[in-house]
Amino acid sequence: MTLTQDLSSARPLAGRTVRPVGLGCMNLNHGYSGFPAEEDAVALVHAALDAGVDHVDTATLYGGGRNEELVGRALGSRRAEVFLASKCGLTGDPGRPVDGRPETIRRQVEASLRRLGTDFIDLYYLHRLDPRVPVEDSAGALADLVRAGLIGAYGLSEVSGATLERAHAVHPVAAVQNEYSLWTRNPEWGLLQACRRTGTTLVAFSPLGRGFLAGTLADPAALPEGDMRHAMPRFAPENYPANLALLGPFRAEAERLGTTPAALAIAWVLAQGPEVLAIPGTTSATHLAEDLAAEHVVLSAEDVARLDAIINHGTVRGHRYSARQQASIDTEDAPAG
Numbered sequence: 001m002t003l004t005q006d007l008s009s010a011r012p013l014a015g016r017t018v019r020p021v022g023l024g025c026m027n028l029n030h031g032y033s034g035f036p037a038e039e040d041a042v043a044l045v046h047a048a049l050d051a052g053v054d055h056v057d058t059a060t061l062y063g064g065g066r067n068e069e070l071v072g073r074a075l076g077s078r079r080a081e082v083f084l085a086s087k088c089g090l091t092g093d094p095g096r097p098v099d100g101r102p103e104t105i106r107r108q109v110e111a112s113l114r115r116l117g118t119d120f121i122d123l124y125y126l127h128r129l130d131p132r133v134p135v136e137d138s139a140g141a142l143a144d145l146v147r148a149g150l151i152g153a154y155g156l157s158e159v160s161g162a163t164l165e166r167a168h169a170v171h172p173v174a175a176v177q178n179e180y181s182l183w184t185r186n187p188e189w190g191l192l193q194a195c196r197r198t199g200t201t202l203v204a205f206s207p208l209g210r211g212f213l214a215g216t217l218a219d220p221a222a223l224p225e226g227d228m229r230h231a232m233p234r235f236a237p238e239n240y241p242a243n244l245a246l247l248g249p250f251r252a253e254a255e256r257l258g259t260t261p262a263a264l265a266i267a268w269v270l271a272q273g274p275e276v277l278a279i280p281g282t283t284s285a286t287h288l289a290e291d292l293a294a295e296h297v298v299l300s301a302e303d304v305a306r307l308d309a310i311i312n313h314g315t316v317r318g319h320r321y322s323a324r325q326q327a328s329i330d331t332e333d334a335p336a337g
Helices: 038-050 062-081 102-116 135-147 161-170 191-198 240-244 247-256 261-270 285-296 301-310
Strands: 002-004 011-013 016-018 055-057 083-088 123-126 154-157 175-179 201-205 276-278 298-300
Touching: 011 201, 011 276, 038 062, 038 285, 062 083, 062 102, 083 102, 083 175, 102 123, 102 135, 123 135, 123 175, 135 154, 135 161, 154 161, 161 191, 175 191, 191 201, 247 261, 247 301, 261 276, 261 285, 261 301, 298 301
Parallel strands: 055 083, 083 123, 123 154, 154 175, 175 201, 201 276
Antiparallel strands: 002 298, 011 016
């Protein structure tokens, strides 16, 4: 069997079709480090649009709203060219960092629309499940926004298959945005199957393993102090050397296939099925071109199996989140059985 991704392989998302690889915009001013100047960030978004990217993702949380403002400015008169996604439910407020109450969702979507400079968001996610609010209540509020014409569809982020099915019973869930890559396999432990049952698209964030699979991060200790990877166990000194050792065989596979590690990592995600999309983030036009090259990579079932054997849940050292970070995550956290 051969699995082929190319420019003609548009994939379904919320009743539309988009290219398999979109652009996640968090990296432009939130979470990591080495952020570009605003003009350079806008230029990067323009470069993505010029390259044919038609799916752009942002969130209320990123940069305390500045990410949505930046994306809105970058899209400007080109808004109609893209499928635009954003997220609600994370507030940045230490008193209630996750808030899925209907009144909060309504307030946040109105603010998102203002910052993005648009009257319509194609897809609006609940960024995290609020443990104090039944997902049915949050889903009902998002469904109301669909009926009001403010959003085209709604989604969930970092949730389990069981939570997806509960929300889907209230109103169809267009997409779930969860972390998924060779070194983060959580969606395979229940969510992917639920997506297939409900007709929900899986939008994979961090398909490059938070930069690890690009093969350019030799020493996480050298990252600036505020970079979120300092708090992630896989990048810790006791785990990272063992993880780094996985990259040699992975690079060899990329060389054998005539591509780059970054493109190969994203191609592996796309090879998991037509209901899977990827939204890598970047601050570099060069890396953007590598990411988009994944759409041209051809993988056989044997290629996928070789990659699976190198980097998987059993070969990666360390949990993907710290205990504090994991507290707000609803995904399956171990293989079933």
